[in-house]
Amino acid sequence: MDVTLSFDNGPEPAVTPRVLDVLNQFEVKATFFALGSKLADPQRRAIAKRAHAEGHWIGNHTKTHAVPLGRIFDEKIVFEEILDTQGLIGELAHPDRLFRPFGGGGELGSHLLNAAAVDILKSERMTCVLWNGVPRDWEDPRGWAEVALAQCLAQPWSLLVLHDLPTGAMGRLKIFIDRVLDHGGRFRQDFPPQCVPLLRGVPVGPLEPYVAA
Numbered sequence: 001m002d003v004t005l006s007f008d009n010g011p012e013p014a015v016t017p018r019v020l021d022v023l024n025q026f027e028v029k030a031t032f033f034a035l036g037s038k039l040a041d042p043q044r045r046a047i048a049k050r051a052h053a054e055g056h057w058i059g060n061h062t063k064t065h066a067v068p069l070g071r072i073f074d075e076k077i078v079f080e081e082i083l084d085t086q087g088l089i090g091e092l093a094h095p096d097r098l099f100r101p102f103g104g105g106g107e108l109g110s111h112l113l114n115a116a117a118v119d120i121l122k123s124e125r126m127t128c129v130l131w132n133g134v135p136r137d138w139e140d141p142r143g144w145a146e147v148a149l150a151q152c153l154a155q156p157w158s159l160l161v162l163h164d165l166p167t168g169a170m171g172r173l174k175i176f177i178d179r180v181l182d183h184g185g186r187f188r189q190d191f192p193p194q195c196v197p198l199l200r201g202v203p204v205g206p207l208e209p210y211v212a213a
């Protein structure tokens with residue numbers, strides 16, 4: 001059982017540093033898919049800088065996280081959502097320029113991207129990172145760890161979406177990591193290939209299911 005952790009929607013001063021402390025304790029490396037609107041705040045960007053310095057990867061999770069890109073019809077807004085955020089990530093970016101679309105409740109589907117977004121990701125040689133496990137930590141801040149463990153046990157390699165948000169859920173992160181290790185699982189930082197349909201701007205898997213018509 002391999003497990004890759006990702007933390008979306010931060011950085012949050014009350015949560016992300018504590019997540020980093022737990023990851024350090026277990027020597028687990030993860031990816032933080034940050035929001036541009038939050039990185040514009042120097043205090044929050046400093047947290048992303050700390051994560052990067054500690055060996056975690058920093059990815060782009062749109063600027064405002066308001067509407068999934070497949071439901072935005074103004075190309076200028078799509079452009080800003082992706083590229084403004086990439087600018088704010090700056091030198092903290094992973095060389096593969098990681099981008100995770102906003103799923104709006106964790107669902108995979110054609111609402112994730114549109115043609116304009118795909119054009120930008122290709123021309124900017126970005127990497128689209130999806131997921132295959134969503135324990136819905138925001139809905140169940142206590143029970144998510146058991147749900148996540150069940151999802152990890154059900155497949156050989158899970159890429160989990162968690163959230164470094166002030167829901168209380170990350171108070172269970174240590175317990176979850178312990179449970180995975182108890183089950184003989186191992187943590188890794190790279191992504192299952194089936195979760196990466198676009199690598200450095202090049203399609204390497206089916207992208208159509210995630211692009212609005």
Ligand SMILES: [Zn+2]
Pocket residue numbers: 008009061065102103
């Ligand atoms: Zn999100």
